[in-house]
Amino acid sequence: MRIAVLGATGAVGRHVVQYALDADYEVVAYIRNASKMTVHHPDLLVVEGSLSDLARLEKALHDTVAVVSALGVSHRTPDKQPSQQLPVILEAMQKAGVSRYIGLSSGAAVNMPGDRKPLAAKIMGHILNTFRHTAVEDKKRELDTLCQQSTVTWTLARPTRLIGDTLSQGYRATAHRPRRLWTSRADVAHFLVQQVSDNQWDNQAPFIS
Numbered sequence: 322m323r324i325a326v327l328g329a330t331g332a333v334g335r336h337v338v339q340y341a342l343d344a345d346y347e348v349v350a351y352i353r354n355a356s357k358m359t360v361h362h363p364d365l366l367v368v369e370g371s372l373s374d375l376a377r378l379e380k381a382l383h384d385t386v387a388v389v390s391a392l393g394v395s396h397r398t399p400d401k402q403p404s405q406q407l408p409v410i411l412e413a414m415q416k417a418g419v420s421r422y423i424g425l426s427s428g429a430a431v432n433m434p435g436d437r438k439p440l441a442a443k444i445m446g447h448i449l450n451t452f453r454h455t456a457v458e459d460k461k462r463e464l465d466t467l468c469q470q471s472t473v474t475w476t477l478a479r480p481t482r483l484i485g486d487t488l489s490q491g492y493r494a495t496a497h498r499p500r501r502l503w504t505s506r507a508d509v510a511h512f513l514v515q516q517v518s519d520n521q522w523d524n525q526a527p528f529i530s
């Protein structure tokens with residue numbers, strides 16, 4: 322099976338690519354700068370392109386079963402927020418016949434009905450909203466866009482704080498309250514890849530911790 326990874330050059334995205342390859346998926350990494358790709362593998366196809374290029378993205382998505390997005394607002398290009406590209410991504414998915422979207426949200430930035438966040442997580446959310454307002458808005462817009470459509474089945478992972486790159490596999494997905502305030506980039510990437518073959522969290526955004 323083949324999956325597409327967006328944000329594959331990022332700190333989490335690199336782990337996503339690696340775990341997907343380890344899980345025997347063929348991977349299409351659709352990225353804006355191919356020279357930044359550090360993973361090399363016979364089952365990895367790197368396609369350079371812009372997220373606003375509908376035709377190119379649609380072509381890259383052909384024969385994939387899911388899109389895994391580890392996109393995040395880049396300090397270098399804050400004007401090009403990933404959530405603003407999401408309508409194009411969804412349109413490309415629809416045209417290519419891909420119905421599964423798995424993304425990386427934020428436990429501090431995003432609230433879901435029924436959440437029982439610990440005080441520390443709420444404080445982190447206020448701090449983020451003050452100092453990284455653009456990134457918070459980006460995550461909220463991504464959720465709103467996904468909730469307002471019915472073309473794809475989605476899952477968003479909500480880690481609170483990402484620390485370290487060690488895979489523990491001791492993380493848990495929990496609907497309304499994180500077990501703790503951090504998880505590793507490797508663990509959240511592992512969760513994202515697991516969702517390709519798991520429908521437990523369809524149209525939900527669990528905390529990962």
Ligand SMILES: NC(=O)c1ccc[n+]([C@@H]2O[C@H](COP(=O)([O-])OP(=O)(O)OC[C@H]3O[C@@H](n4cnc5c(N)ncnc54)[C@H](OP(=O)(O)O)[C@@H]3O)[C@@H](O)[C@H]2O)c1
Pocket residue numbers: 327328329330331332333334352353354357372391392393394395398401402403425426427428456479480481482483484
């Ligand atoms: N840090 C934390 O504690 C924490 C906690 C919870 C959630 N998160 C979320 O985790 C996500 C990923 O974090 P990270 O550390 O892996 O981020 P990162 O290293 O900055 O990677 C972001 C990725 O998104 C890509 N990207 C951004 N804007 C793009 C655009 N307009 N077009 C194409 N590609 C674009 C970047 O591509 P380039 O390489 O080309 O720039 C890069 O591959 C973020 O969304 C963040 O909000 C982080």
